Amino acid sequence: MIKERIVFLMLLMFGLQMHYSQDLPEKDKLNPVGTSFLGFKNRLKDAIRKQDTSNIIYNHILLADFYHDLGVTNEAVHHYNEALLFHSKVSDSTHVIILNNLGSINLEADQYAIAKSYLQKSLRLSRTIDFQKGEAVAYASLGAVYEKEGEYDQGLKCQNKSLRLFSALSDYEGLAVVYENIGSIYEDLQQYDKAYTYFKSAYEYFYRVNDDRKISILNNLGDVNRKKGDFEKAFFYTNKAKYEAEQTNNVHQLSSALKDLSKTSKLTGDHLKAFDYLNASIYKYKEEQKLRRIQQMNTLQIVYGVKEREAKIALLTKQNELNRANQRTVVFVIFLVIIIFVIVFFNYRKKKDQRFKIEQYKQQLLKADLDKKIAEEESLQREIQIKTSSLSKYSLHLAHKNKVLSDVSSTLIKLKDRERMFIKPKLEGLIAEIKADIEDEQGWVDFIKYFEQIxxxxxxxxxxxxxxxxxxxxxxxxxxxxxxxxxxxxxxxxxxxxxxxxxxxxxxxxxxxxxxxxxxxxxxxxx
Structure with missing residues (x-):
């Protein structure tokens, strides 16, 4: 019964979520919880691609609700937390709804301390932003936690606070849930008259909103009357629950009704009917579990297929990124090699041009030096030729001078005896001077000097x-x-x-x- 009420609370909170999600786009408000898993995933991907934070949060919540309805608690918690992560900087009604849902999931998983932590955060935030409906839901869920822990007084206090808030809001659905919760507490306390009264109120409100959860309340009314010993009323409410469940094809509630009829029949001594009801209950229970397993299996197969595909896509994306990185690296290396080659080539050309210019310059210098040396050599040759010519001329001049002087000397020698005696001394002096001039060594000294220069x-x-x-x-x-x-x-x-x-x-x-x-x-x- 507690789990059934928790499911009711979850559905109630989803209704609140749909009602108080004014911040979300209008087109997404039209999508029900039962929208296909692939639709949720595709819309979430699209929202992430567009960086649309509101839609990201909303689709995470839808996926979390989807997983929760299938009993895949870990995935539901994951998506609620993802929604909370994106919504962590904003304090509004959506934040409260996420906290309440996380509290209810942990309540179902018997994680009472964690559930209370989320629900208390929700209460503080609801008061801060004056979100009465969120506060009412949080009190209702917190009361259910205290009930599970056996702290019935605390549970009643929380349920009564929630009841006052829902009454102020004229929220029939919320009132129905809280009346059912209070009835459950009194049932646990074996105060069946009070429990009956609150269950009756819950039924009336669920009937007003035409909610199928009224079948569960009928089963609760039959259960309370059975425990009171009023088997007639017990059969009446339970048979009514059975009829409503058959009309709406609610296998779960039908199984519960058959099980309660079996218990009541046993207490009235009709063991055969009790046995038949029990077998029918077991059959319906198995049918319900089979359908649920099939549904879970189909959904999980889809989830697995999608995750496998996402993993393959992620792997391919990583491989593509790696390939692109490798390509960029190869292109960069090729570009770098080309740059290096171009730099080396131009440096080589530059050095080659520089060497060529240096060689040209050296050749010009060598040519200039050669031309200079040639000019010097030519000048020297001309000088040598001039000096040689001068030396030769000088030699011939000496020879000619010596010949003339020799001829003069010979002539004078011949004349000295023929002339008069008074000219003889003078002629002898002249001859002596000529001989001295011929034998003069100074001319040879000058000659050797010129010769050594050449x-x-x-x-x-x-x-x-x-x-x-x-x-x-x-x-x-x-x-x-x-x-x-x-x-x-x-x-x-x-x-x-x-x-x-x-x-x-x-x-x-x-x-x-x-x-x-x-x-x-x-x-x-x-x-």
Whole structure:
């Protein structure tokens, strides 16, 4: 009976939720709790995709109610908590409804401490926002918790507070639930007359709102009368409950009615009917459980299929994200490699261009240096040619001077004996001066100086290739040969005969250790 009342409370709270969800979109208010699971999931996904917080909360609540009706408590709690998470920063009627639903689910699961925690939070929040209906539901559920714990006084206090609130709101459905709860407490206290009175009031209010929960109240009325010993009334109410359950195809209430009829028949001594009612009750109970299991199995299969599909989609999404990340990484690496290649290529080109420019610059410098050296060499060659020419001219000049002086000297010698005696001393003096001029060594000093400027290493080379020391006359002969003078010209310069030149050349060849057939003048030119 307690569980039945809890189910009634849940349905009542859903009615409150539908009534007080003004903040939710109008189109979603039209969706009943029985809307298919896939519809709930699709709408929730759509709300999440659109980041529509109101619809996210609402569809979480619908899914939680859906799971709760099927007895899948853990999923129901999960979705209520998800709704609460999204709604944690807002204090309104929806927040109160979620807290009340969580309290009722924990009450069903015999988690009384947790149930009281949620319901007390709901009470505080309901008072804060002045939500009387939420407060009334919270008191009704909290009274049911105290009843389960055996604290009947506390339970009655809470139910009476809830009753006053529902009365002020003229809420017949709420009043019916609270009257039923109070009747249940008095039934537990074995105060059957009071229980009967409250159950009667509950029935009247459920009848007014045309709620099928009136069948449960009829069963409660029959149960109370049976416990009082008024079997006639007991049969009356229970048979009426049986009839209503058959008309509405309410298998659960039909099974309860048959079970109560079995108990009443047993007490009246009609054991055969009691047995038949009991068998019929068991049959209906099994039928109810079978239908419920089939419904749960079908729903859980759908849930499992959806979750499996979501898991596959999530896996594929992760794989796609990973693939995209890998692709981005590959593209980034390729791009980086290209950038590095381009940088390296341009650096290489730049360095190559720089090296080329440096080489060009070096070539230009080398060319300029070469041109400079060529110009210097040409200048030097011209200078050498000039000096050589000057030296040759100087040599010829010496030769010519010596010849003239020699001729003059010869002439004067011939004339000195033919002229008069008074000119003889003068002529002899003139001859002496001419001879002194011819034999003057200063001219040769100047000549050697010019020669060394043109051929600076000549004397060193001569000394290296000779077997002994060369005389001054031999050195002069070497210099004149290096200047390409003929033997006749050399004889004139040295004031000796050509035969003497030939003998001097022969002696020089011996000192130079020249082989037979070697040209002395060519040897001098090669030094």
């Amino acid at each position: 051929h600076p290493d000549f004397f060193k080379k001569i000394h290296k290739v000779t077997s002994g020391n060369l005389s001054t006359a031999e050195m002069r002969l070497c210099m004149l040969l290096r200047l390409s003078l003929t033997s006749k010209e050399i004889a004139s310069v040295l004031r000796i005969t050509p035969d003497s030149i030939r003998i001097a050349r022969y002696r020089l060849r011996k000192k130079l250790l020249l082989e037979k057939g070697s040209n002395l003048q060519n040897f001098m030119l090669d030094l």
